[in-house]
Amino acid sequence: MSRAEDRARAANARTGWLLSAPALAILTVAAAGPLLIVLVYSFLTPGRYGNVVWDVSLDGWIGVLFTRDIFDGTLRLAEAHLAIFWRSVWLSLMTTAITFLVGFPTAWFIATRPADRRAVWLFLITIPFWTNLLIRTFAINEVIRNDGILNSLLIGAGLIQAPIRILYTDTAVLIGMAYVYLPLMVLPLYAAIDRFDMRLLEAGYDLYAGRLGVLRRVILPLVRPGIVAGSILVFVPSLGAYVTPRVLGGGKNMMIGNFIELQFGQGRNWPLGAALSILLLAIVMAALLVYVRATTDRGRDHG
Amino acid sequence: MTDVAVEVQGAVKAFGQGGAALRALDGVSVAIRKGEFFTLLGPSGCGKTTLLRLIAGFETPTEGRILLDGQDITDLPPNRRPVNTVFQSYALFPHLTVAQNVAFGLEMLGRPRAEVAARTERMIALVRLEALAGRRIAQMSGGQQQRVALARALAPQPKVLLLDEPLSALDLKLRKEMQIELKRLQHETGITFVFVTHDQEEALTMSDRIAVMAAGGIRQIGAPREIYTRPADRFVAGFIGESNFLPATIEGGRATLAAGVTVEVEDAGPRAGAVTLAVRPEQVRVVPADEPGALAASVRDLVYFGTDTNCHLTLPDGTEVVARIQSRPSGEPGLAPGDRVGLRLAPGAARILAD
Numbered sequence: 302m303s304r305a306e307d308r309a310r311a312a313n314a315r316t317g318w319l320l321s322a323p324a325l326a327i328l329t330v331a332a333a334g335p336l337l338i339v340l341v342y343s344f345l346t347p348g349r350y351g352n353v354v355w356d357v358s359l360d361g362w363i364g365v366l367f368t369r370d371i372f373d374g375t376l377r378l379a380e381a382h383l384a385i386f387w388r389s390v391w392l393s394l395m396t397t398a399i400t401f402l403v404g405f406p407t408a409w410f411i412a413t414r415p416a417d418r419r420a421v422w423l424f425l426i427t428i429p430f431w432t433n434l435l436i437r438t439f440a441i442n443e444v445i446r447n448d449g450i451l452n453s454l455l456i457g458a459g460l461i462q463a464p465i466r467i468l469y470t471d472t473a474v475l476i477g478m479a480y481v482y483l484p485l486m487v488l489p490l491y492a493a494i495d496r497f498d499m500r501l502l503e504a505g506y507d508l509y510a511g512r513l514g515v516l517r518r519v520i521l522p523l524v525r526p527g528i529v530a531g532s533i534l535v536f537v538p539s540l541g542a543y544v545t546p547r548v549l550g551g552g553k554n555m556m557i558g559n560f561i562e563l564q565f566g567q568g569r570n571w572p573l574g575a576a577l578s579i580l581l582l583a584i585v586m587a588a589l590l591v592y593v594r595a596t597t598d599r600g601r602d603h604g
Numbered sequence: 605m606t607d608v609a610v611e612v613q614g615a616v617k618a619f620g621q622g623g624a625a626l627r628a629l630d631g632v633s634v635a636i637r638k639g640e641f642f643t644l645l646g647p648s649g650c651g652k653t654t655l656l657r658l659i660a661g662f663e664t665p666t667e668g669r670i671l672l673d674g675q676d677i678t679d680l681p682p683n684r685r686p687v688n689t690v691f692q693s694y695a696l697f698p699h700l701t702v703a704q705n706v707a708f709g710l711e712m713l714g715r716p717r718a719e720v721a722a723r724t725e726r727m728i729a730l731v732r733l734e735a736l737a738g739r740r741i742a743q744m745s746g747g748q749q750q751r752v753a754l755a756r757a758l759a760p761q762p763k764v765l766l767l768d769e770p771l772s773a774l775d776l777k778l779r780k781e782m783q784i785e786l787k788r789l790q791h792e793t794g795i796t797f798v799f800v801t802h803d804q805e806e807a808l809t810m811s812d813r814i815a816v817m818a819a820g821g822i823r824q825i826g827a828p829r830e831i832y833t834r835p836a837d838r839f840v841a842g843f844i845g846e847s848n849f850l851p852a853t854i855e856g857g858r859a860t861l862a863a864g865v866t867v868e869v870e871d872a873g874p875r876a877g878a879v880t881l882a883v884r885p886e887q888v889r890v891v892p893a894d895e896p897g898a899l900a901a902s903v904r905d906l907v908y909f910g911t912d913t914n915c916h917l918t919l920p921d922g923t924e925v926v927a928r929i930q931s932r933p934s935g936e937p938g939l940a941p942g943d944r945v946g947l948r949l950a951p952g953a954a955r956i957l958a959d
Contacts, residue, residue: 353938426703443815477841498693498695498698500695501684501695501697503689503691503695503723504691504697505708506661506681506683506685506694507660507661507662507682507683507689507757508683508688508708508709508712508756508760509687509709509712509713510683510684510708510712510761511683514683514712518708518712519697522699523697523698523699561949566900
C-alpha cells in the first residue's frame with residue numbers, strides 16, 4: 302500500500318471518530334451510565350427511607366426469587382414473585398398471539414387495497430397511537446367496567462342479566478394491552494406483506510396447494526421477518542407494561558413493571574427493584590437475540 | 605374426440621360490469637390435441653393470456669365451458685386441475701431451494717416421500733440443473749430460473765403444460781437456446797404444451813399449430829406453414845411476417861393490379877371485383893426496369909439487416925411495396941434510392957384476402 306493511501310485511510314478513521322463522537326457521548330451518558338448505576342444498586346443494601354446504603358449485598362438478587370423469614374432468617378421460595386413473573390410472561394405471550402391473530406388479516410387487508418388507499422387505512426390504524434396511553438387505557442376501562450359501555454349494551458339487549466366482571470382481571474389487562482400494542486404488530490406485518498409477491502399465490506394454487514397450504518407453505522415463510530419483528534415489538538413493551546395493568550388490572554394483578562415500581566415506592570427496596578429491572582432487561586435481550594437469529598437465518602444460507 | 609386434450613367451448617370473459625365491461629374474450633372455441641405444441645399468438649391485449657388463465661383456472665369464464673380430456677373442469681379451482689403453468693415472471697418461491705421448488709407440487713399432491721425425491725431429481729436432471737439443486741432462487745440467472753420454472757411445472761406430470769410468454773424476459777441468444785430446449789422437453793415428456801407468445805417468429809419455429817388471436821377472438825388456427833402461406837385475413841397476413849397489400853381487380857381467375865399488370869392467383873374461384881392481394885416481400889423480385897411484363901417502380905429506401913436487404917419501392921400510383929432481396933457477399937445492394945426498377949411477383953405468390 303502506498304503512503305498516500307495510508308494517509309487517506311488514517312484521515313478517514315480520524316474523521317469517522319470525530320463524527321461519531323456526539324453519538325458515543327450520548328450513548329455513554331444516557332444509556333450505559335444509568336444502566337451501570339442500576340446494576341451497581343442491585344448489589345447494595347436498601348436504605349430505611351428508600352435509596353441505598355453503600356454496603357455490598359446479594360439480598361437484592363436473592364429477593365428476586367426468595368423471601369427471608371422475619372423470625373428465623375431462613376429463605377423460602379417467593380411464590381408471589383413467581384406468580385408475577387409467570388403472569389407477565391403469559392400475558393405478554395397472549396398479547397402477542399392476539400395481536401398477531403387480529404393484526405395479520407388486518408395487515409393483509411391493507412396491503413391488498415389499491416395503492417392510493419393504503420395510506421388512509423394505515424393512518425386509521427395509527428390514530429390511537431397519537432393519543433396519550435393513559436387516555437387510551439381509561440377509554441378501555443370505560444368500555445369494560447361493570448356499568449360501562451359493553452355491559453350496558455349487553456344488558457340493554459337482554460343478552461345477560463348481571464354485568465360481566467372484566468375490569469380488574471387478567472382478561473382486562475389482556476384486552477387493554479392487545480388494543481394498545483396492535484399497531485406495533487400491524488405495521489411490520491404490513492411492510493412484510495407489501496413486499497410479498499402476490500403472483501406466488503397463483504403459483505401455489507397452480508401446484509395443487511389449497512388455501513391452507515398456500516398460507517402455511519408460501520405466505521407465512523415469506524412474511525416471517527414481519528411476524529418476528531411485530532412479535533418482538535409487542536412482546537417487549539408488554540413484558541414491561543406498567544400503565545395498563547395498573548389501570549385495568551387493579552392493584553392485585555401485578556406485572557413485572559408494577560412490581561418494580563412497588564420496590565422503588567412503597568416497598569423501599571431499591572436493590573430488589575434494580576435486580577428486577579436487570580432481569581427484565583435480560584429477558585428482553587434474549588427475545589431480541591431470537592429476533593436477530595430468525596431474521597439473519599436466510600442470509601446465512603446464502604453463504 | 606379422445607385425441608383432444610383441452611377443449612374450450614364458446615368462452616367469453618368480461619371484466620367489469622354492465623356496459624363498462626371489457627370483453628377480453630369474445631366467444632372463443634378451440635380444441636387442442638394431445639401431445640401437440642399449440643401456440644396462442646397475438647398482440648398484447650388480444651386475450652391470449654386470459655385464455656391461458658381460463659384453462660389454468662385463475663379466471664372463470666363469463667360464458668362457455670372448458671373441457672380437459674372430455675371432462676368439464678370449468679368450475680374446478682386451479683389446485684384441482686391436472687394442469688401446470690410456467691409463469692411469465694416464473695413466480696418461483698424465493699424461500700425455497702431449486703429442489704424444494706421442483707418438489708412443491710408433488711408434496712402438495714401428497715405423493716410418497718421416496719417418489720417425490722426420485723421424481724424431483726429426474727426433473728432437475730431433465731433441465732440440466734443437477735449441480736445447482738441446493739441453490740436458492742435469488743442466486744440463479746434468468747435462464748436458470750426459467751429452467752427451474754419448467755422443472756417445477758413438469759414435475760407433477762400435468763396433462764397440459766401452460767406457458768405464459770416464458771421466454772420474453774431472456775436475451776435473444778438465450779431465447780433461441782430455450783426454444784430448442786422447450787421443444788426437446790416437450791418431445792421427451794410427451795406432454796401437451798399450450799404456449800402464449802406475441803413473437804411470431806417464436807410461434808412459427810416452435811409450434812405444431814398456431815391460433816392467431818386479435819381483439820378477444822381467434823382469427824385463424826393452423827400449422828405454421830399454413831398460417832404463413834395462406835393467411836385467412838388481412839390481420840393475420842400483417843401480423844405473421846410482413847406482407848404487401850395490393851389493391852387489385854379479379855376477373856376470370858386473373859387479378860389485375862391497379863398499375864395495369866395482371867398476375868396469376870390460385871384461389872380466385874368464381875369471384876370477381878375489387879379485392880386486396882397479399883404478397884410476402886421475399887416473393888417480390890426486383891428486375892431491370894425494361895424487362896417486359898414487369899411493374900415499373902422506383903427505389904425509395906434500402907434497409908440492410910444482415911442476411912437480407914429490404915427494398916422499399918414505390919409504384920407509379922403511390923402504392924408502397926417491400927421486396928426482400930438476399931444480401932450479396934460484398935454487402936452492397938447494387939441499388940440506390942431513386943433507381944428505376946421493375947417488379948415481378950413469384951408465381952402463386954399473390955393471395956386473395958378475405959377482409
